[in-house]
Structures are given as structure tokens and as C-alpha cells.
Amino acid sequence: MAEQTVVGVRAHPQAARWVRKLPLYVFLLPSFTFLIAFSYYPALSAIYYSFTFWDGFNPPQWVGLENYERLFRDEYIQAGVKNIVLLTLGHLVTHLTLPLIAAEAIFHLKSRRWQYWYRVLFVVPMVVPAITVLMIWRFVFDPRVGLLNTLFRQVGLNFLVNPWLGSHEMALPSLIILGFPWISGVGFLIYLAGLQNIPGELIDAAEVDGAVGLRRIWLIDIPLIMAQIKLLLILGIIHQLQQFVTVLILTNGGPGLATMVPGLVMYQRAFVHGEFGYGSAIGVAICVVVLILTYINLRYIRSSTEYEPGR
Numbered sequence: 001m002a003e004q005t006v007v008g009v010r011a012h013p014q015a016a017r018w019v020r021k022l023p024l025y026v027f028l029l030p031s032f033t034f035l036i037a038f039s040y041y042p043a044l045s046a047i048y049y050s051f052t053f054w055d056g057f058n059p060p061q062w063v064g065l066e067n068y069e070r071l072f073r074d075e076y077i078q079a080g081v082k083n084i085v086l087l088t089l090g091h092l093v094t095h096l097t098l099p100l101i102a103a104e105a106i107f108h109l110k111s112r113r114w115q116y117w118y119r120v121l122f123v124v125p126m127v128v129p130a131i132t133v134l135m136i137w138r139f140v141f142d143p144r145v146g147l148l149n150t151l152f153r154q155v156g157l158n159f160l161v162n163p164w165l166g167s168h169e170m171a172l173p174s175l176i177i178l179g180f181p182w183i184s185g186v187g188f189l190i191y192l193a194g195l196q197n198i199p200g201e202l203i204d205a206a207e208v209d210g211a212v213g214l215r216r217i218w219l220i221d222i223p224l225i226m227a228q229i230k231l232l233l234i235l236g237i238i239h240q241l242q243q244f245v246t247v248l249i250l251t252n253g254g255p256g257l258a259t260m261v262p263g264l265v266m267y268q269r270a271f272v273h274g275e276f277g278y279g280s281a282i283g284v285a286i287c288v289v290v291l292i293l294t295y296i297n298l299r300y301i302r303s304s305t306e307y308e309p310g311r
Contacts, residue, residue: 043287050281055274067281076265077282079257083172087261088240090176095236096229098182103191104217119192126185134249137178141165141250165251171258175246187232194225230301237293241286262286 050067052060071077106118140147141164152160164174198221206212206220222229244263247253253260253268262282270279 046280046283049277050284052277053275054277054280056270056276060277063277067278068285070278071281071285074265076257076260077262080260080262080265083257083259084241084261084263086172087175088237091240092233092236094176094179094182095184095187096232099184099187099232100191100229102183102188103195104221107192107195119189122183122188123185130245131249133179134246138165138250141174166255168255168258171251171255175250175259178246178250186235190228190232191225194228195221198224230297233301234294234297237297238290241290241293 049060051062051064053063053066054060102122106115106122109115109118139145143149143161143163143166146164148164149161152158162170164170202220202224203216206216211219242263244261244267247259247261247264248267251259253264263286266279266282266286269275269282
């Protein structure tokens with residue numbers, strides 16, 4: 001009896017804590033409900049439908065691995081894989097380096113006031129809707145009245161005039177140079193936050209040892225912001241492999257298959273041709289590739305300053 005009383009006394013405070021925290025879980029319940037309904041359920045159902053033939057209306061018919069076998073024979077997917085690799089490499093080169101250069105330049109300004117105003121100028125474009133930016137670039141690339149060709153004509157460089165998005169050779173490079181000067185507000189802020197977290201004592205010691213300018217950036221700054229670089233690398237890969245809106249609005253995958261990407265193939269097969277099963281298979285394949293690349297990034301890309309478990 002005494003033992004049961006002791007157990008009850010010990011259990012009572014734990015139960016009281018659960019009762020006090022119950023309202024918090026109740027407030028979180030709507031968020032988790034929407035998360036499961038609109039994020040997890042569609043993703044899990046896509047895995048099931050990827051093994052079926054489904055037009056979106058009639059009951060799905062189980063076809064096993066047929067949709068995945070079709071991926072390796074689809075010329076649209078083959079062209080899309082080549083294009084998305086080039087687009088992703090171009091995106092990573094520009095969006096990992098230019099924001100870092102801008103963040104380094106502002107970080108080294110002596111005036112805090114100028115640091116603040118330059119930071120604001122780089123962040124303000126983030127409020128512009130993405131569709132507006134794409135329509136502006138569509139005008140820039142217009143072969144007749146576009147800003148780019150008009151500029152070349154005015155300065156006498158007529159040999160550089162191109163149909164841009166309408167050319168098999170120039171359509172993909174045009175998408176790569178989209179967004180010049182490639183200083184995204186998110187990447188810029190992440191880099192700047194990483195630089196501001198570097199201890200001042202370490203910077204002073206580096207200057208005493210003669211590590212200034214590019215030498216300091218290479219030996220001190222980059223190793224200490226490797227976590228930010230990895231984050232932007234992961235986000236850039238995920239964004240590029242999944243996105244197709246830019247291609248849909250500007251070229252719709254054309255001319256021919258010059259700018260086709262797997263995400264656009266998925267959209268067209270599902271919502272244009274009514275092949276939701278095959279579209280789901282493409283989506284699952286993209287997800288698997290993203291997971292593999294993310295794992296490789298987290299597992300093998302690290303600096304000497306990062307903590308490694310077991311050491």
C-alpha cells in the first residue's frame with residue numbers, strides 16, 4: 001500500500017504537467033491537421049498513384065513499375081534531364097558566388113549606416129512578385145522590341161541580335177542568365193548573417209597575421225560560413241529540380257525540347273494529357289533524386305571547422 005502511494009505521488013506531478021500543457025497541443029492541432037492534409041497526404045498518395053494508370057476521374061488501375069520503366073524511354077525526360085543539369089549548374093554558380101561577393105562588400109563597410117541602407121536595397125526586390133519579374137524578362141528577351149536586342153542595335157552590335165527564347169541555341173543560355181545580376185535577397189541575407197557571426201577577435205587575429213583581402217575571405221570567411229553555403233546549395237538544388245514555372249511562362253519547354261525540364265513534363269502529362277499516374281511517377285523520381293543529392297551534400301561536403309560526431 002505504501003509503495004502504491006509513493007508511485008501515485010510521483011505520477012501526480014507528471015500528470016499535472018501534461019494537463020497544463022494540453023492547451024498548447026490543442027493550439028498546435030490545426031497546424032498539424034493542415035500539414036498532414038495538404039503536405040504529407042498528397043506526397044504519400046503520389047507514391048501510390050505512381051504505380052497506377054489514373055486519369056484523375058476513373059478508378060486507378062494498378063500497373064506496377066510500368067510508369068517507372070517508361071521514364072527511361074521518354075525522350076522528353078531525357079531532354080529534360082540534360083537541360084535541368086545545365087540550368088542547375090548555372091544557377092548554383094551564379095547564386096552561390098554573387099550574393100557572397102555582395103555580402104562580403106557590405107560586411108567590410110566601416111559605416112553601420114551605409115551597411116543598413118545597402119542591405120535594404122538588396123532586400124527590397126524580394127517584395128516584387130515572381131511572375132512580375134518573369135514578365136519583365138520576357139519583354140527583355142523579345143526579339144523585336146525587347147530591351148536586349150534594342151540595346152545591341154543602338155550600339156552597333158547587330159551581330160549579337162538574337163531571337164533568344166525562340167532560338168534552339170540561345171533559349172537555354174537565356175534562361176541561365178535570367179535574373180542578372182543574380183543577387184537573391186535570401187542568399188545575400190544568409191551570407192551576411194554568417195559573416196556577422198564570425199568572432200571579432202578571430203578577424204583581428206587574422207589581420208595581425210597578414211590575412212587580409214582575398215586571403216582572409218578564402219582562409220577565414222568561407223570555412224566559417226560553410227554551413228550557410230551548404231544550406232544555399234541544398235535550397236538551390238531543390239528549387240531548380242522542382243521548379244518549372246519559369247520555363248512554362250517563358251518558353252513552355254520550346255523551341256522543340258530545347259528548354260524542357262522534368263517538372264514541366266510532370267505538369268504536362270498530369271494536367272494537360274490526364275496521365276496522373278505517370279505524372280506522379282515523375283514527381284516521385286524527382287523527389288528521390290533531391291533526397292540523394294541532399295544526403296550527399298550533408299554527408300560529404302563539410303569544412304574542417306564543422307563538428308563531426310565521434311571525434
